[in-house]
Amino acid sequence: MEVPDREARALLKLGLHLTDLDLVARAETPVADDDAEAMRVLAGRRRNGEPLARLVGRREFWSLDFTLAPETLVPRPETETLVEAVLALYPERHAPLRILDLGTGSGALLAALLSEYPSARGLGVDLSLGAARQARKNLVALGLGARSMVIVGCWAEALGGGFDLVVSNPPYIPSTDIAALDREVREHDPLLALDGGPRGLDAYRVLARALPGLLVPGGRAVLELGIGQEEDVAALLAAAGLPADGAARRDLAGIARAIVTGPARL
Structure with missing residues (x-):
């Protein structure tokens, strides 16, 4: 949830086509009737649960600006935990990593990593065109276009191996929990990116089977977790020969958010 004052400021800028400077310099300027009506429409949409990021059409992630589409999730701060986990794994910022982002969505995770590793190259895959x-x-x-590609596909079905790092923020909400999600998420984020099956683990089963064939020896995977899923996902990865490298990294709320595999073997 955004801070109300910040939301009001953002809606004013959007509805009246103003900059931050305009809000100060034109503070006493009367609002035209047409503009007032536009503001009422925006305020109504927000009151009805449409997220501010959807109204604005943009969201910041890892200090980068991303345009949203109806088919993409709104990038969330907790996903930055995955970026932090990767930075800890690979402290050499000029490492020529080959990165795969499965379920790339808006490309936020892949872009954040490529921005931190200027010698890396990345591939994003998403089922949604x-x-x-x-x-x-x-x-x-x-x-980052010259160092990246994006393809449409079902997880890693069309891919060979050769990746140093695989990251993913898969759908992990149990199907029966969708109806209880906040209205902003339930009604405005794409169901394809939310619904993880009966226990929220369907995507992790696919990923666990695919990862050994995707990673080079020594390669790592970093996956986002839903609340309470660490033990189950760790078991799936261990059964696939990629046991977790210790406890999952926690987000700012203290929730186990990013599970990291140990180095892949031959």
């Missing part, structure tokens, strides 16, 4: 298109646009807009 709309999400893949938006991810590609975002990567190009951020100056």
Whole structure:
């Protein structure tokens, strides 16, 4: 949830096409009737549960700006825990990593990593054509287009190996929990990116089977977790020959959020 004052400021800028400077310099300027009506429409949409990021059409992640599409999740701060986990794994920022982002969505996770590793190259995969298109646009807009590709596919079905790092923020909400989600998420985020099956583990089963064939020896995977899923996901990874490298990294709320595999073997 955004801070109300910040939300009001953002809606004013959006509805009246103003900059931050305009809000100060034109504070006493009367609002035209048409503009007032536009503001009422925006305020009504927000009151009805449409997230501010959807109204604005943009969201910041890892200090980078991302344009959203209906097919993409709104990037969330807790996913930055995965970026932090990768930075701890690979402290050499000029490492020529080959990165795979499965379920790339807006491309936020892949773009954040490529911004931190200037010698890395990355591939994003998403089942949604709309999400893949938006991810590609975002990567190009951020100056990362030459070091990245985005394809449409079902997880890793069309891929060979050769990756040093695989990251993923898969759908992990149990199907029966969808109806109880906050309205902003339930009604405005794509169901494809939320619904993880009966126990929220369907995507992790697919990922656990695929990862050994995707990673080079010594390669790592970092996966986002839903609340309470660490033990189950760790068991799936261990059964696939990729046991977790210690406890999952916790987000700022103290929730186990990013599980990291140990180095892949031959």
